Amino acid sequence: MRKIFLVCLVIIALPCFAQQQPSPGSSETRSQEKKERKREKIDSLRKQEEEGVITYTRQTDFGVKLVSDGYGIFMDIGKAKSIKRSVLYQLEIAERKSPREIKQSTGYPSASPFIYGKQNFVYCVKMGMQEQYLLANKANKNGVNITCNIGGGISLAVLRPYYYEIGNLNTEEESFGLPPFDSNYVILGGPTISQGWDNLSLTPGVYGKAAVRFDYGHYTKTVTALEIGLAGEYYTKKIPIVYGSPANQSFITAFVDILFGWRRK
Numbered sequence: 001m002r003k004i005f006l007v008c009l010v011i012i013a014l015p016c017f018a019q020q021q022p023s024p025g026s027s028e029t030r031s032q033e034k035k036e037r038k039r040e041k042i043d044s045l046r047k048q049e050e051e052g053v054i055t056y057t058r059q060t061d062f063g064v065k066l067v068s069d070g071y072g073i074f075m076d077i078g079k080a081k082s083i084k085r086s087v088l089y090q091l092e093i094a095e096r097k098s099p100r101e102i103k104q105s106t107g108y109p110s111a112s113p114f115i116y117g118k119q120n121f122v123y124c125v126k127m128g129m130q131e132q133y134l135l136a137n138k139a140n141k142n143g144v145n146i147t148c149n150i151g152g153g154i155s156l157a158v159l160r161p162y163y164y165e166i167g168n169l170n171t172e173e174e175s176f177g178l179p180p181f182d183s184n185y186v187i188l189g190g191p192t193i194s195q196g197w198d199n200l201s202l203t204p205g206v207y208g209k210a211a212v213r214f215d216y217g218h219y220t221k222t223v224t225a226l227e228i229g230l231a232g233e234y235y236t237k238k239i240p241i242v243y244g245s246p247a248n249q250s251f252i253t254a255f256v257d258i259l260f261g262w263r264r265k
Contacts, residue, residue, distance in 0.1 A: 056080065061223055061261035067231075068254045070096045072124070076261070084134040088149065096122040096157075096251070098241040111189030114164060117243045121160040121196065124233070126207055128153015135212070145215040149227070152208030157239055159203065160196040165189040205235030211257070223261035230254055 059078035065071065072094025080086045101115045130151030137145055165188040211229025231253050238247035 056221075056263035057265055059086070059223060059261060059263045061225070061259045063257055063259040063261075065092070065094065065255050065257045067094060067096075069099070069251070070094050074257065076130075076259075078132065086132040086147075088130040088132055088151070090126070090128050090130060090151075090153070092124075092126040094124045094126075096124055096239070096241065098245055100242050100245050106187065106189055108188055111165060112192065114187060114190030115162070115242075116187070117245075118162040119240050119243050120162055122239055122241055123158040123160070125156045125158060126153060128207065130209075132213070147213045147215065149211045149213055149229070150209075152206065155205045155207040155233055155235070157203040157205060157235055159201045159239070161199050163191040163195045165191075203235045203237045203239060205233055207231060207233040209255075211255075213259075221263050223259060223263060225257075225259040227257035227259060228255075229257075 057080045059076070059080075061076040061078070062074065064073055072092055074090060074092040076088045076090050078086050078088045098118075101118060103113045103115050105111075105113050128151055130149045133148045133150075135146045135148050166185045167188050168184060209229055209231035211227045213225050213227040215223065215225040233251045233253075235249055238249045240247040
């Protein structure tokens, strides 16, 4: 009787056990095979790098940057010279702000908020080159590759006048203009996005920067990285941003970059 019971139990359990085993063409099997191929590829890239072979020769990055006096966007095109050294060609566009900028509202329903005393929008366009050096290759442990980037180039400060919507108390006329205003005028609002582009002024300069980059996808075709650093800029003329605040000719800033991109051979 016990033997018959055990045989019945085995017969009942076999379909359940077979159902749990992934079939050769199932999605679970394909997923396991994909993971295994990816693991083998990463092991192969690690072995090539240990032997001095450059696994990826070109890299394109783009991202956003948070600067101590503004924000911006950028793009890098990199070329590997060796395992430990690469060259990055960079383009960056950022807006510079003054710590004295405070946005205010006039209370008029149709008026735009304004920044009292602001004189110019300042956009910094930079083109340059950086040398990238490998500091620590920790990809075998936690997937993080640490590099040091040092370089610089040319910078162009583009100044766009900041217009105010003003009203004349004597004539009740409204127009856009620049401060300073006398007691006959009142600020009704700030500029529209289309104003000031026909009256741009350009100030050339140079810049240099140094940063540490943490690459979280060293052995993959995609780039996901974080960069932290310091930058210095010097212009041929002082850059006025806010009335009543000293215009500076040189700037020292800290920045954090968030990068995304891809690699290729």
